[in-house]
Amino acid sequence: MTGTNEDHVLHRIDNGVAWITLNRPEAMNAVTPDQRERVIALLAEASADPGVRAVVVTATGKGFCAGADLRGGSTPAGERVAGDVARMIRLGAQRLITAVLDCEKPVLAAVNGTAAGIGAHLALACDLVIAAEPARFIEVFVRRGLVPDGGGAYLLPRLVGPQKAKELMFFGDAVPAVEAERLGLVNLVVPAEELEATARAWAERLAQGPTRALAMTKQLVNASLDGDRAAALAAEATAQEINMTTADANEGVAGFVERRTPKYLGR
Template structure:
């Protein structure tokens, strides 16, 4: 995956209308592929793109045909952050609360949409992920990266406080000291170093990224979808609560999961010594 062909090309059923030209979307084998498509801007995300991604993630949660999601991009960049040039200029005097509201309704909604998606989400990071782009990747359940990818906590370079959930995500992924190092200095982190720190699951040569993404997404799409959703919720919630709360949530999740067809199929296949056939229900 290199140059303008990097990222994931539209598949059968991809939406190609003008409204969606900057966010390509297709459903292939139970996998919803969401591809940022502004390579000339290193995929700096606009307001319209943000809203489109949020909507597609909500649709993925509700659609039984979707069993996994991939976020990726075309060109040399995964996402260079928010496209400030596309943000409308203030028309009046700034009032206290305006900035907080903008962040709450914008960047934070985008990150929450990934965290709350009821299907497992893979980030296939084909290039630079900076600012909100890095946080978009880190919010995903699994992160695959091309060896040329870089992750940059760029906020400090602009004199800004990290937003888009950065101060929430990073300490949980790498611990407070490492998180502060990344956020205080804003140095570019190579894909190899990101993997070493635990921010990336696998780093591969760029030309192998799409194949690995397809493999992982296919395995997830063939899995017990509701069990994966409940597992995602348990892991995410466990970082914010105490042991008693986590244990109670675990028991409740297992109770809910045992009502699904896939859970019964998994148990039956074990007893019958055969491979399970999960249907996502």
């Protein structure tokens, strides 16, 4: 593998949007441990940077992410010790997916091509998913005799229900972008040549929104899938209390009262 880690994960900030781009097209962007760590770090930076108000995760070439790079793994050969695999999953794939779910800015996936295994879960963990027409989503684990990792058995049932999730995971069939949209895995499918422009338009619209309100809305929706009604309503009330102290909330109310379009600053 040639090139630096920065070469393999491109990063730029444009109009309040952080673009995180997997850049190993020759490997269909199969993600290495170094790439994974850089993506996790960039998502943490996006959360902490007030100049970043939305994130796009995308890739170069024909593939979005073909999964984990099993050929370039850093695990030394030798006898496996009990606990090694579970630790590797916790510190690896699960941290990557958690970084997306916990990012305090809305994260949009612009899926340019095949998203397989952890690559599919990386996309599905994002808050919004735009897919190019050639894109496909594949729960590839069963083809390798493996159990899904990277939160797949957590994410998929919440998106498509348990029966469909099991069908996708049991058979490992490729799901074309149009079918993925029908199932609810994808928000929008566009021609390949329109993917970047559409992702930019959506992300910049998010970046002009009330950033803290969006962060708390994301947290509420994600948490609602795991808790009961009482917990969800209590969390909602707390979020409302916190959000009403922000400048953007005051600006939104003032804009309504004054019959003008509010201008949000992300504070």
